[in-house]
Amino acid sequence: xxxxxxxxxxxxxxxxxxxxxxxxxxxxxxxxxxxxxxxxxxxxxxxxxxxxxxxxxxxxxxxxxxxxxxxxxxxxxxxxxxxxxxxxxxxxxxxxxxxxxxxxxxxxxxxxxxxxxxxxxxxxxxxxxxxxxxxxxxxxxxxxxxxxxxxxxxxxxxxxxxxxxxxxxxxxxxxxxxxxxxxxxxxxxxxxxxxxxxxxxxxxxxxxxxxxxxxxxxxxxxxxxxxxxxxxxxxxxxxxxxxxxxxxxxxxxxxxxxxxxxxxxxxxxxxxxxxxxxxxxxxxxxxxxxxxxxxxxxxxxxxxxxxxxxxxxx
Numbered sequence: 001x002x003x004x005x006x007x008x009x010x011x012x013x014x015x016x017x018x019x020x021x022x023x024x025x026x027x028x029x030x031x032x033x034x035x036x037x038x039x040x041x042x043x044x045x046x047x048x049x050x051x052x053x054x055x056x057x058x059x060x061x062x063x064x065x066x067x068x069x070x071x072x073x074x075x076x077x078x079x080x081x082x083x084x085x086x087x088x089x090x091x092x093x094x095x096x097x098x099x100x101x102x103x104x105x106x107x108x109x110x111x112x113x114x115x116x117x118x119x120x121x122x123x124x125x126x127x128x129x130x131x132x133x134x135x136x137x138x139x140x141x142x143x144x145x146x147x148x149x150x151x152x153x154x155x156x157x158x159x160x161x162x163x164x165x166x167x168x169x170x171x172x173x174x175x176x177x178x179x180x181x182x183x184x185x186x187x188x189x190x191x192x193x194x195x196x197x198x199x200x201x202x203x204x205x206x207x208x209x210x211x212x213x214x215x216x217x218x219x220x221x222x223x224x225x226x227x228x229x230x231x232x233x234x235x236x237x238x239x240x241x242x243x244x245x246x247x248x249x250x251x252x253x254x255x256x257x258x259x260x261x262x263x264x265x266x267x268x269x270x271x272x273x274x275x276x277x278x279x280x281x282x283x284x285x286x287x288x289x290x291x292x293x294x295x296x297x298x299x300x301x302x303x304x305x306x307x308x309x310x311x312x313x314x
Contacts (some may be wrong), residue, residue: 011250019291019304020308039096045291047087049113050080053078057077065231070209112124115145117165135198138175164196166173181206202239202252203240228278250272252274253273257275260290268312270311
């Protein structure tokens with residue numbers, strides 16, 4: 001019987017398979033653990049955590065759109081202290097160190113957000129002592145309050161600087177999460193690499209708007225929100241492909257992944273791993289279906305190692 005390797009190497013960390021959850025769509029798995037065994041995932045990516053609690057935006061802050069959804073949650077979170085005790089504590093109890101023949105346990109990627117360089121530094125410094133945090137994903141779509149609210153991730157020089165600052169203090173590998181709301185995402189990717197990023201994750205949501213014509217009012221209290229779901233998938237695949245050609249560090253591809261075919265597109269475009277996000281709101285077991293579908297694809301095409309697919313299209 002032929003074995004099909006599903007494991008991948010993500011900046012020195014071995015994942016049992018290339019499928020993880022997208023930050024903000026899975027909490028830290030506490031609710032989802034009643035639907036399936038989290039130990040089947042390559043990694044769990046937590047909701048964004050900041051050094052202090054954030055209230056988030058006023059409601060309504062979520063609405064459906066054709067083939068997607070808009071959200072303006074505002075990165076609401078209880079702050080580091082509650083997160084460490086509740087979320088990391090839960091994952092410590094739930095995830096087994098080693099599982100199955102691969103001997104690789106499900107990893108934990110902590111998503112970090114901040115309004116200032118100091119806030120990022122404080123949170124990353126605290127996470128250095130957390131053994132259950134295997135990697136850090138830095139959300140640079142946050143508004144930089146010292147630069148008039150402009151997102152950290154839209155200026156190459158700013159991206160290189162914040163990446164460099166975080167890389168110097170982080171104990172774990174650093175993944176920079178890129179915003180697609182820029183003119184040339186490859187310039188942002190190269191800036192993150194120059195700053196010392198170990199990997200990239202992309203794409204974050206596209207800025208969008210919906211108006212309720214009957215009420216003659218914005219659907220979201222924030223007016224604009226982040227568009228996610230199948231509608232953005234082709235954009236995400238294109239950006240992953242471009243950045244995979246522009247940098248030499250691994251990429252986690254995300255954006256509208258619902259099926260194994262969607263995930264395989266990302267891998268073939270150059271992603272080393274993928275994240276399932278919005279689809280989990282519709283079907284809580286989507287990530288598992290994607291894992292099973294990739295394995296079935298390897299078997300059907302007699303491919304021994306999933307890594308053979310990474311960047312296989314030119």
